[in-house]
Amino acid sequence: MKRVVFTIEQMRKLERNPNVQHVTESAITYTSEFKLAALRAYKEGQTPSEIFIRAGFDLDDIGHKKPKHSLKRWRDTFDLYGEEGLAIERRGKGSVGRKPVGELSAEDELKRAKAKIKLLEAQVGLAKKARSARKAEETLKPSERYELIYRTIRAYGMKRMTRYLCRLVAVSPSGYYRWIAAEEKRQVRMAADEQDILLIKQHFEALNGKAGALVIKMRLEQISGVVMNHKKIRRLMRKAGLVATIRQANPYRKMAKATHEHKTCPNLLQRQFDQGEPEKVFLTDITYLRYGNGQWAYLSCVKDGATRQILAECVGATLELSLVERTLQRLLARLDGNTHPEAILHSDQGMHYTHPKTQLFIARIGMKQSMSRRGNCWDNAPMESFFGHMKDEVDFTDCESIHEVRTRVADYISYYNAERYQWTLKKMTPDEFRGHLLAS
Template identity: 45%
Template sequence: MSKKIFTEREIKTLSANPYVKSVGPKGITYTDEFKRLFIIENEKGRLPRHIFEENGFDIDIIGIDRIRSSGKRWRAAYRHNGIVGLRDTRKGNSGRPSYREHSLEEKYARLEAENNLLKAENELLKKNGLCRKEAEEVKLSAEQKFLLVHFVIEKFQLKNMVSHLCEIAGVSRSGYYNYFSLQSREQREKRDAEDEIAKEIILKAFHFKGRKKGARQIKMTLEGHYHITYNLKRIRRIMKKYEIVCPIRRANPHKKMIKATQEHSVLPNLLNREFKQDTPGKVLLTDITYLYYGKGQKAYLSTIKDGSTNEILAYHVLDRITLDLATDTLVKLKRNKRVKLAKGAFIHSDQGGHYTSPTFQKHVKKLGLGQSMSRRGNCWDNAPQESFFGHFKDEAFIKPCATLDELKREIKSYMTYYNNYRYQWDLKKMTPVQYRDHLLNAA
């Protein structure tokens, strides 16, 4: 079950949906009618998030975890008892809210406590060298949350706010009290002492022969050279605790974040390498590439290219490979007044996490486009786009750029040159813009 707490504004928004019986800060009660509708649509193969969206629910408010758990519960009830199993006969679910309305004084005290907790959290993030935006990608451990709540309670004398602050922090009240019990403190002190000893041993293996190693190499080095056996999970925990980081072959954190919480959908290959269809605005190709500039700095370029004319219709540059890189390119495509989409137009990409994302696919539908994807691991299915990146890196002056702004100016200059002045043999020796006008005049 999701631990998300609904705000008063979110409760008001959810209550407006006719399929909602009641809403409280911690949960929603849906109507029996919606549960039946969900089962019917789900048995047709519809995804839970799509069913909720089509019936007026905001997925960002409810949260995908809550949707999944509701769907799982309803399917199980339907399997065991049929339609009857979907009726809500639980005590307290008659539509009346199950929580007590607080007085103005209590509400003010709670808001002040929440504010103090947020201030303490911000201070912790600053000490760790993180800004608020970066912190959204970092989850605090239960231990850190217990310490934060304890700090706020002690500093502002909020002994009667333990339950409320634990709820806001997303930890249990019993866990909080257990953490600060005498027995738990003694156990933590004992484990910390053992961890310090383990850290020194692991560091020896980490620096063995002057070559830094990952957890598995450390485990094998300890066993093979020092004749010490440590569990792999323990090694990883110690490395995380003391920030012992191996710089070799680190996973891309952005790809992991993109795929972590959403239902991604891979779509069929509608293009089948038929890139040249002699219709401007019919086949749109998109992809992302990395650019090294200055002194080892890295940026990312996302483009949308017309498959028939080779014209770059939209592009976006960022210093991080987040979902915004792909969705903002679509926004720029929409704003481009020169782009006239043909009937049956669709956008083609590889199966990267950006393009399988529900958010990206929603943007594509809003533009009235279809969507196509290359076969897994087959770069030839998007060859013209890959070819453009190759020419771009050869011809643009990327490396000399010292700053991101400088890089953006150079990319803008090259895109203008490429679309308007770079003649191409396969376009009847015309530029992409000239060839686009040629096709439109011939139609």
């Protein structure tokens, strides 16, 4: 008779039947009353299947051959031991049709040895697959072990080996059967994940693969109207193999150092970039942009410390002092003479900002000048962050002229101010956050 292996749900269903005394994943212990009643009904002409169905058993669960084999065993036991034989559990005690527990034939020992070999072969293959995404020393997860057992049993048609295989890979049989019973839920969850991955991919590809989980979360909420936990987004991005391009530091790039004859200024900000008021703290710096056939462009920007808006920019072909002068003139034109009485312009100690001409211009427009400590990029972190994001998200290598670089920079700054949501700005764009600050 084909051995039936019960799932957790089937076992619970059988335990609710009053004719069942005990259930395991591979065997049912019936009450002595049911056994005697079944024998009487059989003598009266009822078939084994009819007897079990009327007793509340589902033959699809227990197996259609189970009633016939059970009645035969009970008849043989009744003939040898009478009613007392049916009342006593004789499993493992030489009962008819049952082998004593613990005694394995040579054939069973051979089956176990073959099962162990097949399991080890499957485990090697699955472990290689699992370790491809994790460290080599990590062991298989419980779900991977359950899958290993399931594959081995189905691939080689192994019967009555579930407990043995569970013991080999150090998991509980009950855990394995719970995993089997949850297959439908896993399929539903996987289908839902696939739909979410498609939506995440849309935003990931819209930013040319240069968006992380937090950026995608904000775009999902603001554009698609979907609220999704950032941890889930990271999990689904790992599952779909979506890896955001991360900028790498260039160890060979060196910024121009201030000369000794130029005067530096104290660090007035002390990293207090956001002072809650628009156009009070201005951050500025210069970055290098490589384009075309090894050519260089130089971008000078001014950023609002509170709103994160880029208020002025200038792209030049050289690092002359006029690059910073044009940037500050554009900032002044944007402010239209409305300079905050406590305005601060913060920069690094580059020669453009320590130059007497630049310092005189800043003083004339009514701003205090602040500078980072030498070699400390964290003192001007928001400005460095903007440059980093721009280089992550914009490719200048295919630009053939400085004019194309200027156009691409202007387009990105327009997008950055009006469309790029930021987690630390209450999930708003810089332009939206400026309106929020002015309204509050």
